[in-house]
Amino acid sequence: MTDQRNTATPLHAHESHDDFVGRHIGPRSSDIHEMLEAVGCDSLESLLLETMPGSIRSDAPLDLPQSDNEERVLEHIRGMAGHNTVNHSMIGLGYHPTLTPPVILRNVLENPGWYTAYTPYQAEISQGRLEGMLNFQQMIMDLTGMELANASLLDEATAAAEAMAMLRRVNRKNKSEVFLVDANCLPQTIDVVANRGRHLDIDVQVHEDLATAIEQTDCFGVLTQYPGANGAVLPLAGIVEAAHERNALVAVAADPMALVKLESPGQAGVDVVVGSAQRFGVPMAYGGPHAAFFATREDYRRSVPGRIIGVSKDRHGNPALRMALQTREQHIRREKAMSNICTAQALLAVMAGFYAVWHGPGGLKKIANRIHRQTAILARGVVDAGYELESEYYFDTLSVRVDEPNRQALLHRAHQAGINLRADREGYIGISVNEQTHRHHLAALLGIFRGNKPDDIATLDAALAADFQAIPEALQRRSPLLEHEVFGRYHSETEMLRYLKRLENRDLSLAHAMIPLGSCTMKLNATAEMIPVTWPEFAELHPLCPWEQARGYHQLIDELERMLREITGFAAVSLQPNAGSQGEYAGLLAIKGWHEHKGNVDRKVCLIPSSAHGTNPASAQMTGMDIVVVACDKQGNIDLDDLAAKIEKHRERLAALMITYPSTHGVFEESVVDICNQVREAGGLVYLDGANLNALVGWSRIAEYADVCHLNLHKTFCIPHGGGGPGIGPIGVREHLIPFLPGHGSGLLGPEHGHNPPVAAAPWGSAGILPISWVYIRMMGSDGLKRATEVAILNANYIAKRLEGHYDILYTGRNGRIAHECIVDLRPFKDSAGITEEDVAKRLIDYGFHAPTMSWPVPGTLMIEPTESESKAEIDRFIQAMIAIRREIERVASGEWDAEDNPLKNAPHTIEELGADDWPHAYTRRDAGWPVKELRLGKYFAPVGRVDNVYGDRNLVCSCPPMEDWLEAG
Incomplete structure (x- = not known):
């Protein structure tokens, strides 16, 4: 049988050994025939015509190249990459070259066990990434000196905008609509904050002299940069004191690497600290993705945007992590939500946290000290060459006064030497030293500034005192840094590798099983699509x-x-x-x-x-x-x-x-x-x-x-x-x-x-x-993309049809069809058996699956989306699990299983529980842990039992617990 709408392309045409479409789309041609028969259609075309309104259908084919194989597409994009020039960028402005530790690059960023996982709504199968994000929170709290940090935001600029909005919400003493911004903040941050303020009816005012503006202006909040965009390191205490005297709150945008050497903003009494964790091992990537951070006072914990990871306990009393407080806040509060940020940059936050784990406080200090020392050497050489620095105090960034046309000539010579400098302000050249800056870069720059005179970096270095600091003594860090054991334990690659693998094994990802989340489209992220990302x-x-x-x-x-x-x-x-x-x-x-x-x-x-x-x-x-x-x-x-x-x-x-x-x-x-x-x-x-x-x-x-x-x-x-x-x-x-x-x-x-x-x-x-999406579209091609849509809709309708008689499908469209997802109604079981949608979601973990989207858009339901990339075998396995769970519900309803002590109420079951000497339940261990025989060949076990959400919110702990808590669990 052929699908005429796809230019008579046979269903099996995309199944040759070098064809990507056939590997991306899960069901084989014979599977598609069986599934079509099950749903009562003779072709994919007829299914789509029965399902989709004619008013939205477009008959014009996509004007895109046809599908191509991985080898040719990667060769093509490799050619594009070759047109990029990788200079040593010393531009700064919140973006810095960094060294991603190879153990993190290969085992996290390039590892599908980490990058294919979903937002940890189901905490029991997310303990690994939750711990990684908790490390990130602890790192940010330590660096900033604040009491609470979230699990990341999108980027530094939007984090600053979120800080502004939060300060207006929490400042009950000052009802002004004015927000003051230091002109020495990063320019992109100023632009994003001003744009956000305009639409929130906030009067954002940018001032060169922030201290005077605070004295003369009634405002609810203030934003400053630490160090400033020009590199200047200035005290925060005076700004904070003046603002607080006038009932204004203070947000600070800070560089985390600078905070290794600078006293934390929390010590100055600030109210919010934001920034980007990019330079903690996350590539610049032409702008992102990067994990922003947001840290604040404990008093504001219920007003923090984004996600917060907290420590709770499971039903056995063991420590367990979960998302706290704001979980799915947008769906609950809707137009009254504090922010529209649902999830942020979890993978990048995890990488940054692991960077701190890998280096530890000692390693971070070495990196920060080296950056600062090199900046000081460069500063000495530039001054010796007759140039003037804008600020005598700095961490890693120098603003050098240079008149035209000499400025353009210096910038051009730097480019010729393979170095990018900052040239956004007339009369200045900005230079930011970073983790990848080496002495040959310094020598090249000094040669440029000194007219190509020979430069002896060793001589300049020796001229500086061994403990030289271009940071005021009062601003040099004295507060503790990364004292939790996790930052001191994994400094050999063997130990770090095992730590990363241990956390990875605590999670369920697409590397383990289908993740049938409605509205989230958890489809295959093919390896070939991911390869160019780290070039x-x-x-x-x-x-x-x-x-x-x-x-x-x-x-x-x-x-x-x-x-x-x-x-x-x-x-x-x-x-x-x-x-x-x-x-x-x-x-x-x-x-x-x-x-x-x-x-x-x-x-x-x-x-x-x-x-x-x-x-x-x-x-x-x-x-x-x-x-x-x-x-x-x-x-x-x-x-x-x-x-x-x-x-x-x-x-x-x-x-x-x-x-x-x-x-x-x-x-x-x-x-x-x-x-x-x-x-x-x-x-x-x-x-x-x-x-x-x-x-x-x-x-x-x-x-x-x-x-x-x-x-x-x-x-x-x-x-x-x-x-x-x-x-x-x-x-x-x-x-x-x-x-x-x-x-x-x-x-x-x-x-x-x-x-x-x-x-x-x-x-x-x-x-x-x-590059991921570019490679996907090129490998799928016009026909492949269309086929993906058709099979996604087929897979969803196949699930709905197979579940008929076991569950009610809440909504259907024309001809009783659904689109790419279906909502299963579980509300009747609450009355008949006391079983809720949460019980079914947790029980699916025992069957080796991530639960579908739970309780949304309709409370008491599960929303299932299989996508096109799941095979018929995996879909059938999920269907069998759902049918088996339906039979288990009946055993509870009939009284065969106790209403409270049954596999659904106690799910998920951990291997520790299943292997314990004592088994207090009326149902068997096999019923609990291996409810279908296929699981005996290998299955994923949740590392913790059902997490107590209420306990976690009532006893909010958002920092890393002592290692003994985990060791003594159980």
Whole structure:
């Protein structure tokens, strides 16, 4: 049988030994025939025609190259990488060359056991990455001197914006709307903070003389940089004291490597410390992804944005880690959420934490001391050459006064010597020393500044006292650093390797089993897609390096943008948003900008269905829009009568409709085009949440019915979730919205929208992982992408069909079909057997699976999405597990198993419990740990029992517990 819609390509054509599509798509051709028969269709085409409304289907084939194999695609992208020039970047501004320890590079960043894991909502199967993030939190708390740190944010600039928003929330003594920013903050941070402030009605004022501004201005908060963007190290205590006297709170953006030598901001009494952990072993990657950090006072723990990892206990009383307090806060609080950040940069935070574990306090001090010493040598040589430094106090950055045209000549000679310097301020050259700076770099620079005179670095070094410090004595660090045992234990590679592997083995990832999370699209992240990420030509470029040094990157970016435009039909794409939440924010700002440009400043109403992702209303409120919720009907579709009423009521102020398509309920709404047209007729625009794009690629072009859409590259286009980040959320827009795409102060984005403020720190956001999606699209090709959509929908409908009679599927669309995911209703079992959705989720761990999305969008349900890359055998294994669990529920309901002491209530079962001498349960060990015979061939065991969430929140501990706590457990 052939699929005529795919130009009569046989189903087995993508199964040759060197064809990527056949390996990416799980079911074989014979499997697809069996699955089609099970769902009652004779072809993939007929299934899609039965499922998808004709109003959204596009008959035009994708104008993309056909699929190619890994070898040729990698050869092609290797050629692009060759067009990048890897100079030694001493630009600074929050980005520094670093050395990723090989044991971390190979065993974390390049290891699918780490990068394919999901956000740790299911704590019992996430203990390894949770410990890695707890290390990160402990590291940040130690460096900053603060009482509490979160598990990372997106980048330093957005973390500073989050700090501003939090300080306004928590400052109950000062109701001013003014926020003061030190002009010596990083320029990209100033731009992002100012942009965020504008839409939150915060008056962001930038001042050269911050101390005077504090004395003369009523403000609720202050942001300063430590050290400053120009490298100056100045005391914080005076700023903090003056601000606190006037009931203002203080945020500090700090460099973590500098904090190894500088006294912590916490010692000065600051209220929030933010920054980037990039230089702790994370490549610059042309701007990201990088883990930002956010540390604050314990008093503000319930106002901290993002995730916090806390220590709790499991049902056996053993220590267990979990996400604390804000877990899924956006879905609970929605438009009242404190932030739209759901997950952040977990994988990169874990790497930074492991960097500190690997080096320990002694190793970090050696690195920081070497950086500082080299900076001092360079400073002495530059001054000896007759130049003047802007500040006599510094850690790693010098601002050298240089008049034109000598400045341009020096910069040009540095480039010729393979060194990038900072030239963003007229009259100055900035030089930032880093971990990869060697003495030959110093010699080259001094030769340039001294007119190529011979330079003896050893002589300059000897002229400095052995303990020379260009840091004021009062600001030199005296507080403890990284005293927890974890930072002193793993300094041989053998021990570090075993530690990393031990933590990896405590997690369940795609390397173990299917992760059937609805709305999260946990598909294959193929090895070939990941390979270019760590090539130096992509990993080691500074985001503000000269344009010509990144020609290969620009070719890749241009081609990826073109491919995404072709897939969606949009006129333009911005790759800057570095998370789906940021894509929502950027898309809504484009809509808001368009309305303001047309003079419709009062159009601020955003209609959002009640079923929407929680980040939708959270993002809308961050742009200053007024959220109006539209009801859904019993079938899970938008209530058309309620929509019409809301449109009419708010017609004069209607700005936008935010809609997820296919819907969050897992169906294709038939009336979506009419819905979009009604909104446009009333003067609004349509924002489409692209979380479910995996059900549309190749069959529907979103631009035909929506004005803007964010695309989760970490869902549809194979960037791994990394345990809760990284992600990328680029936006596509129609022609009229192009002028309102994010810009960047560097000017690198070009004149068409370069004047617009940015939404992220770097021009192209997390550019370092764009090669993943480029490689995926090139290897899949036009037909492969389309086939992926078809099989994703087939797999979901196959699961729904096989579960009929065992569970109720809550929502279905036309012809009883679903889209790419289905919602299983577990609410009846709470009445019949006392079994909840949490019990089923935890019991699935005993069967070797990560649970589907739990209790969202409907409480008491599980939302299942198999994706196209899971094989029929794995899907059947999951189905069998769900059916077996249904039989177990019946055994509880019938009274055969005790209502409280049964495998579901006690799940998951640990190997320690199963192997104990005492077995107090009426059910057998085999029922508990090996409920189906296939598990006897090998299975994953949760390292902890069910975690006590309530205990963890009531007894909040967000720092590493003593090792004895783990050793004495049980």
